[in-house]
Amino acid sequence: GAVVSQHPSWVICKSGTSVKIECRSLDFQATTMFWYRQFPKQSLMLMATSNEGSKATYEQGVEKDKFLINHASLTLSTLTVTSAHPEDSSFYICSARWEPNEQFFGPGTRLTVL
Amino acid sequence: GESVGLHLPTLSVQEGDNSIINCAYSNSASDYFIWYKQESGKGPQFIIDIRSNMDKRQGQRVTVLLNKTVKHLSLQIAATQPGDSAVYFCAEGGGATNKLIFGTGTLLAVQP
Numbered sequence: 001g002a003v004v005s006q007h008p009s010w011v012i013c014k015s016g017t018s019v020k021i022e023c024r025s026l027d028f029q030a031t032t033m034f035w036y037r038q039f040p041k042q043s044l045m046l047m048a049t050s051n052e053g054s055k056a057t058y059e060q061g062v063e064k065d066k067f068l069i070n071h072a073s074l075t076l077s078t079l080t081v082t083s084a085h086p087e088d089s090s091f092y093i094c095s096a097r098w099e100p101n102e103q104f105f106g107p108g109t110r111l112t113v114l
Numbered sequence: 115g116e117s118v119g120l121h122l123p124t125l126s127v128q129e130g131d132n133s134i135i136n137c138a139y140s141n142s143a144s145d146y147f148i149w150y151k152q153e154s155g156k157g158p159q160f161i162i163d164i165r166s167n168m169d170k171r172q173g174q175r176v177t178v179l180l181n182k183t184v185k186h187l188s189l190q191i192a193a194t195q196p197g198d199s200a201v202y203f204c205a206e207g208g209g210a211t212n213k214l215i216f217g218t219g220t221l222l223a224v225q226p
Binding site for chain 2: 102103
């Protein structure tokens, strides 16, 4: 089956620093990837849709200047959390679209901002 | 607004029993529904899906039922096992964006 990886799996950083999270589709090409955020005991909340070769589409309430998304190739999308603060601590999950209605999810990245 | 919600946030069952997890959705335009299983600290894992032109679909030990009249979705797990313990999410999708909207989740706890 299709495999999506994320790196790193967890990261701890100081407040004010930037953190980059990578999402890769390992055995298929994905023109569209999605980034989600999940707080403890809550559901997945879509942050943005990442499109290869074009600008990402952000959901309402998500700051595009804070959460920078780059989808430079058909197998890689990156999410950079700029000037991270403790409230940005969360579980970030990406997915890659395989078919129009099918997404494969990565294992997630646990971000802790001190 | 559009939302997908669940009736039962926590479900506790005995090993070997059947489990039923419910979900309500509000967007009648959704044409695709998926159930995901999420174990602690991991990403969602696809279980089963169903299109809006169907009312039932079966997989291995799992069955999804869709009632469009009342906008209700359910996941049935037969002979529930300890390995089934996880949080289960329903999600709805469709349309030009192919975005998924996730429900609030149900924690399934299987007692040995």
